[in-house]
Amino acid sequence: MSNDKVENSKVKDCADKDGAVDNQAAESHTATHAESPISAFSLVKHDNGIAHLVMDVADESMNTLKAEFAEQITQVLAQIKADTSIIGIVLCSGKPDSFVAGADINMLNACQTKEEVVALSRQGQMIFAQLEQLTIPIVAAINGPCLGGGLELAMACHGRICSDNAKTALGLPEVQLGLLPGSGGTQRLPKLVGLQKSLDMMLTGKQLRAKQALKSGLVDDVVPNSILISAAENLVLSFSTKGKHYHKSQRKIGLVEKLLANKAGRNIVYQQAEKSVLSKTQGNYPAPLKIIDCVRTGLEASSTQGYQVEAEHFADLVMSSESQQLRHLFFATTEMKKEQGVADVKAEAILKAGVLGGGLMGGGIAFVTATKANVPVRIKDINHKGINSALKYSYDLLNKKVKRRFILKSEMQKQLAMITGTVNFTGFKSVDIVVEAVFEDLALKQEMVVAVEEHTQEQTIFASNTSSLPIHKIAAQAKRPENVIGLHYFSPVDKMPLVEIIPHENTSDKTISTTVAFAKKQGKTPIVVKDKAGFYVNRILAPYMNEAAILLLAGEPIDKIDNALVKFGFPVGPMQLLDEVGIDVGAKIGPILQADLGERFAAPAAFDKLIDDGRLGKKVNKGLYLYKQPKKGLVAKLTGLIKPLPSKPVDESIYLLLGITPKGKLSAETIAKRCLYMMLNEAARCVDEGIVRNARDGDIGAIFGIGFPPFLGGPLRYIDSVGAKSVVAQLSQWAEQYGERYSPCQALITMAENDQSYY
Numbered sequence: 001m002s003n004d005k006v007e008n009s010k011v012k013d014c015a016d017k018d019g020a021v022d023n024q025a026a027e028s029h030t031a032t033h034a035e036s037p038i039s040a041f042s043l044v045k046h047d048n049g050i051a052h053l054v055m056d057v058a059d060e061s062m063n064t065l066k067a068e069f070a071e072q073i074t075q076v077l078a079q080i081k082a083d084t085s086i087i088g089i090v091l092c093s094g095k096p097d098s099f100v101a102g103a104d105i106n107m108l109n110a111c112q113t114k115e116e117v118v119a120l121s122r123q124g125q126m127i128f129a130q131l132e133q134l135t136i137p138i139v140a141a142i143n144g145p146c147l148g149g150g151l152e153l154a155m156a157c158h159g160r161i162c163s164d165n166a167k168t169a170l171g172l173p174e175v176q177l178g179l180l181p182g183s184g185g186t187q188r189l190p191k192l193v194g195l196q197k198s199l200d201m202m203l204t205g206k207q208l209r210a211k212q213a214l215k216s217g218l219v220d221d222v223v224p225n226s227i228l229i230s231a232a233e234n235l236v237l238s239f240s241t242k243g244k245h246y247h248k249s250q251r252k253i254g255l256v257e258k259l260l261a262n263k264a265g266r267n268i269v270y271q272q273a274e275k276s277v278l279s280k281t282q283g284n285y286p287a288p289l290k291i292i293d294c295v296r297t298g299l300e301a302s303s304t305q306g307y308q309v310e311a312e313h314f315a316d317l318v319m320s321s322e323s324q325q326l327r328h329l330f331f332a333t334t335e336m337k338k339e340q341g342v343a344d345v346k347a348e349a350i351l352k353a354g355v356l357g358g359g360l361m362g363g364g365i366a367f368v369t370a371t372k373a374n375v376p377v378r379i380k381d382i383n384h385k386g387i388n389s390a391l392k393y394s395y396d397l398l399n400k401k402v403k404r405r406f407i408l409k410s411e412m413q414k415q416l417a418m419i420t421g422t423v424n425f426t427g428f429k430s431v432d433i434v435v436e437a438v439f440e441d442l443a444l445k446q447e448m449v450v451a452v453e454e455h456t457q458e459q460t461i462f463a464s465n466t467s468s469l470p471i472h473k474i475a476a477q478a479k480r481p482e483n484v485i486g487l488h489y490f491s492p493v494d495k496m497p498l499v500e501i502i503p504h505e506n507t508s509d510k511t512i513s514t515t516v517a518f519a520k521k522q523g524k525t526p527i528v529v530k531d532k533a534g535f536y537v538n539r540i541l542a543p544y545m546n547e548a549a550i551l552l553l554a555g556e557p558i559d560k561i562d563n564a565l566v567k568f569g570f571p572v573g574p575m576q577l578l579d580e581v582g583i584d585v586g587a588k589i590g591p592i593l594q595a596d597l598g599e600r601f602a603a604p605a606a607f608d609k610l611i612d613d614g615r616l617g618k619k620v621n622k623g624l625y626l627y628k629q630p631k632k633g634l635v636a637k638l639t640g641l642i643k644p645l646p647s648k649p650v651d652e653s654i655y656l657l658l659g660i661t662p663k664g665k666l667s668a669e670t671i672a673k674r675c676l677y678m679m680l681n682e683a684a685r686c687v688d689e690g691i692v693r694n695a696r697d698g699d700i701g702a703i704f705g706i707g708f709p710p711f712l713g714g715p716l717r718y719i720d721s722v723g724a725k726s727v728v729a730q731l732s733q734w735a736e737q738y739g740e741r742y743s744p745c746q747a748l749i750t751m752a753e754n755d756q757s758y759y
């Protein structure tokens, strides 16, 4: 290995990018650069005896850990050990706004066998152990994302300082990829932050901001980025003088943690964690239980066994279909961040927005516009009550953040000041986009287009948040139809990640790209879909919901249907979803779909009885489930202690109303499959008709818009994994048994005949 002296410009390079290194670079004087130019690691030695180990993967925007770095880092470590003039190391990133985003997921995708992955994991564990065993102190200086293997690397250091940069986030998000931390994370995190906190972090994948990381004991200090490196050097020096390579954690050990310090206490934590995981995942995700097992083995048996189990479990998970689908999903969403709407058509800047209607949707749209997109927003409603309700929507959400200390009150006030209201169109002259969220009525929306055109500029975009009305009809009376587009949000707007963007045939390319860019600024993942009844999400949802209704009318109990779909992996069952959305809302969309797309969209007529009975769902506390439960008496409470009472019981009177006896003859698997296959068939039609631009958008739309089980990769990936042939055979059998609505679409039949797949 070369031990070339590098010119000061090399030192300066690293300093410039970091911004923080400037002070040191100024006083630093000689430096050695101990790597070939293509190495991801360079060692820059300073006169104060501290060397900076800088990670900078060439030609990539983010640092990720790759197998081929093992040799490079081993060489650097050997050099450090050989150079007795080095008194300590600061490990930092050469990227301006990121530390390390974890192991390279592409590398994991390329693994063919479990043994290969075990070897990878063991290699990572071994290298990090070598870092930890250095006899001189090593401190990680973290600015930007420090995730997965990146945090495992930082945890192997003797200390960690992070910047207060808003981009700084520390976490082990492997579980979201169906994985576990496979380079020692399951062993080191519990020691740093305690058992409960570590399980919480690893089982949810949540990322800590700088202050939370400090409070939890994950980092030793938080400082502005401008002094990050010098603070890390100071920590190195303090370790050197104390002769100790670790800091006493600053985290406060609470009473609960003290009570759980013995084995019996810890067993309670493991059991509770397992119970909670199983109820959340329904057993569909293998990673969480394996994470608990790694932690338990490390703490209760030995570290050596803990590391061994970690590598084995990690490898099993990398090879699992669940993780493979979740990794596809990661790359699909990453790819979508780059979508422009129309390739090579640049978006116009949106500097001010208008929202029509201060209801639940309007309030949510105003909130994400102001707080996520950072764009001032003017709400127009017909009365002050509407405006106030929209303002309250934002106030309540921001106030919650203040109470949880995520933001300061002054920040809340600043964000609230970006949302203003009007009962006429004052202030609309300067808006660049108007999102309408008024009542779902075609004539009213057409009127809104005319009014908005009158009160805004030539180029102002009119985006309709309709869930079902054709956009070309909304644009029918527009003077500038090229500015009219659909922008369909999902409720609750602040939480649901998807939006559908629906150009009609005369929408301009500029309008499409600008609306896509605007939705992305609001933190949404947009899919561009065709202007046809139901667009994509409601179109694939409707047959699934109808099938659930048909099953109910055939005597399957409400909770049995819901439990079957939840067990399959949906976040809520179709019956509960109907209550949440509102049975009246579903009833409005149904006929629009039926008129345009045919009889298979006909909702069972018996459901009209629900509307006649005023069962509009949760919003009126009357639907398929009971919302106002009678107070539990002592006996019920005691019974509840033995067997948990269902949180929300079915309103049994519904069966009488519908004239059915809920006997329930079908298995949960059949119930789930029948609903699901209706969705698969429709999703296949949508790809075929070009409703979505490609299978990827179809999968993302279903996962982010409906909650299609992510571990199955989306409806189209699911068809691929089951095989089009098998889907067609099942649908054909049911078509004979139950009727036409099951007939497989031509696209699926062709795929089956030609042995084709979507991916």
Ligand SMILES: C[C@H](O)CC(=O)SCCNC(=O)CCNC(=O)[C@H](O)C(C)(C)COP(=O)(O)OP(=O)(O)OC[C@H]1O[C@@H](n2cnc3c(N)ncnc32)[C@H](O)[C@@H]1OP(=O)(O)O
Residues within 6 Å of the ligand: 061, 062, 064, 101, 102, 103, 104, 105, 106, 124, 145, 147, 148, 149, 150, 152, 173, 174, 177, 179, 180, 181, 182, 183, 185, 334, 335, 337
């Ligand atoms: C053994 C270990 O325990 C196993 C692991 O570490 S598994 C990996 C765990 N890490 C993660 O899950 C983090 C994944 N990354 C992210 O969440 C986000 O990329 C981020 C928050 C770091 C940054 O987000 P953002 O700024 O929006 O940038 P984003 O567009 O996502 O990523 C930028 C580029 O880095 C790539 N990238 C980010 N993390 C990556 C990773 N872990 N592996 C491979 N590529 C990655 C992206 O694919 C993208 O590449 P491209 O520009 O060529 O398309």
